Amino acid sequence: MSAEAQKKRIALISTDREFVKETRVAFATSEAIELVVIEKPVAELRGEVQQAEAGAIIVDIDASQIGDIEALQRLIRKLEGRTPVVVVTASFNAAAARMLVQLKVADFLVKPVTTADLVRSGIRALHGPGREENPEAQIHTFVPAAGGVGNTTLALQTAFQLHNSVLHGASTCVVDLNLQQGACAEYLDLEPRFDISEVESQPERLDRQLLDVMLSKHASGLCVLAAPTSPTEMRTFDTEIVVRMLDLVSAYFDNVVIDMPRTWFPWTEAVLLGSNKLYIVTEMTVPCLRQTQRLIQAFHQTVGREVHPGVIVNRFEQRRFENGVKQSDVEELLGEHFVGGISNNYKLVREAVDRGVPLHEIDPEANVVKDLKRIILPDEAKAVATRSRSLFGYRPGFLKKAG
Structure with missing residues (x-):
C-alpha cells in the first residue's frame, strides 16, 4: 500500500x-x-x-x-x-x-x-479515546560539560519545542535540579515555588495537590518545577525525595525536561538511568571537549553502557581556514556521541533571557531554533526543511528507559 x-x-x-x-x-x-x-x-x-x-x-x-x-x-x-x-x-x-x-x-x-x-x-x-501511543512520559535530560555552555537555555527551548510540537506536543514540565542555584525560573521571569524543605522530612507528602501548588506556570502553558536560589548554601538532598518528585512529575506530564547541575550527587545516577534521552551540552573549545570526553567515560563507568549520551555542541561555528577547533575535529573526537551543533546567536539568546520569553517568540526562523529542532524533533524538522545540513546525526530512541 x-x-x-x-x-x-x-x-x-x-x-x-x-x-x-x-x-x-x-x-x-x-x-x-x-x-x-x-x-x-x-x-x-x-x-x-x-x-x-x-x-x-x-x-x-x-x-x-x-x-x-x-x-x-x-x-x-x-x-x-x-x-x-x-x-x-x-x-x-x-x-x-x-x-x-x-x-x-x-x-x-x-x-x-x-x-x-x-x-x-x-x-x-x-x-479515539484510550488509544494514546506513548503512555509513559518522555524524559529529556541535559547535563552541562562546564559552566556557561548554555545548558539551561537549550533545556528550556527543548521544552518549548516539545510542548508546541505538532507530532509530539503535549503537557510538558521543566524540572530544575540545580536545587541551590538554578536559573530556569529566572530565564522565564517566573517565581520559583518548589520548597523542598516542606517534603524533605516526609517525602510521602509530595502528591499531585502539593505539586500543583509548587509548579510555576508560563503563559505558554509550560510548567516549571524550580526551587528558590540559595547562593550561600551548598548541600545535597536524599535520593528518595528527588526520585519521588520525578516519578510524580512523570505521572502527570507527557514530556519532562531536566536541567542537571554540574556537580555529581547521590541521585544523579538514578536520573541518568531514568532518562529516555540524555544530552551533554558543550562548546567548541579544547578544555570543554576534553571534559565532555571525561563525562562520557564517567557515565559508562558508573551507570553502564546502556546510557548512551548524545553531545550537543553549543555556539557551533564551522571553521575551515582559521586556527582552532573545526567541525571535523569535533566529529573525530566525539564519534557517534556527537548529535549536532547549535549556531552561535548570542544577541537572540540574550534578548530572550532578558524578556523571559522563548527564542521562537522573538524569531521562529532563527538558526538556533532550527538547529535544536533538527536534534530534538528530527521528523518534524525534515518535514518543513528546505534543505538538510551536515550537523545533524541524531537517531531517535537511542536511549533505553530504565524500568
Missing part, C-alpha cells in the same frame, strides 16, 4: 481564511495525516463531508449563534456517531458549553487557538 493510501484524513470546515491557512501549514508537517478543507458555512453543507471520507472532522462555528448550533446538530446526526467532531469557536459561554457536551463532540477549542493544540485535538479524535 502506498504512503498516500495509508494517510488518515481530517476534514476542516471553515470560512475563516486566515484560520484555514494556519491549519494547512500545521498539518503539512505530518506525513501520516491529510487535511481536506471544505470552505463553506456548516449550515450550507450538503454531501461534502461524506465525500471527504474523513476519520475526524474539525468544524469552525460561532457557538453563540443558534443557527450554527442547529447546523452542527444536523451534521452530527448525519454522521451517526461514526466520525468524531472537534469544534472550534470564536464565541463561547456556559450555554454553548452545555450544548457541545450534550452533542458529545470529541473536543472543543476557543479562538485564538494555537495550531499545535488544534492538531493534537485532531490526532486524538482520529485515535
Whole structure:
C-alpha cells in the first residue's frame, strides 16, 4: 500500500481564511495525516463531508449563534456517531458549553487557538479515546560539560519545542535540579515555588495537590518545577525525595525536561538511568571537549553502557581556514556521541533571557531554533526543511528507559 493510501484524513470546515491557512501549514508537517478543507458555512453543507471520507472532522462555528448550533446538530446526526467532531469557536459561554457536551463532540477549542493544540485535538479524535501511543512520559535530560555552555537555555527551548510540537506536543514540565542555584525560573521571569524543605522530612507528602501548588506556570502553558536560589548554601538532598518528585512529575506530564547541575550527587545516577534521552551540552573549545570526553567515560563507568549520551555542541561555528577547533575535529573526537551543533546567536539568546520569553517568540526562523529542532524533533524538522545540513546525526530512541 502506498504512503498516500495509508494517510488518515481530517476534514476542516471553515470560512475563516486566515484560520484555514494556519491549519494547512500545521498539518503539512505530518506525513501520516491529510487535511481536506471544505470552505463553506456548516449550515450550507450538503454531501461534502461524506465525500471527504474523513476519520475526524474539525468544524469552525460561532457557538453563540443558534443557527450554527442547529447546523452542527444536523451534521452530527448525519454522521451517526461514526466520525468524531472537534469544534472550534470564536464565541463561547456556559450555554454553548452545555450544548457541545450534550452533542458529545470529541473536543472543543476557543479562538485564538494555537495550531499545535488544534492538531493534537485532531490526532486524538482520529485515535479515539484510550488509544494514546506513548503512555509513559518522555524524559529529556541535559547535563552541562562546564559552566556557561548554555545548558539551561537549550533545556528550556527543548521544552518549548516539545510542548508546541505538532507530532509530539503535549503537557510538558521543566524540572530544575540545580536545587541551590538554578536559573530556569529566572530565564522565564517566573517565581520559583518548589520548597523542598516542606517534603524533605516526609517525602510521602509530595502528591499531585502539593505539586500543583509548587509548579510555576508560563503563559505558554509550560510548567516549571524550580526551587528558590540559595547562593550561600551548598548541600545535597536524599535520593528518595528527588526520585519521588520525578516519578510524580512523570505521572502527570507527557514530556519532562531536566536541567542537571554540574556537580555529581547521590541521585544523579538514578536520573541518568531514568532518562529516555540524555544530552551533554558543550562548546567548541579544547578544555570543554576534553571534559565532555571525561563525562562520557564517567557515565559508562558508573551507570553502564546502556546510557548512551548524545553531545550537543553549543555556539557551533564551522571553521575551515582559521586556527582552532573545526567541525571535523569535533566529529573525530566525539564519534557517534556527537548529535549536532547549535549556531552561535548570542544577541537572540540574550534578548530572550532578558524578556523571559522563548527564542521562537522573538524569531521562529532563527538558526538556533532550527538547529535544536533538527536534534530534538528530527521528523518534524525534515518535514518543513528546505534543505538538510551536515550537523545533524541524531537517531531517535537511542536511549533505553530504565524500568
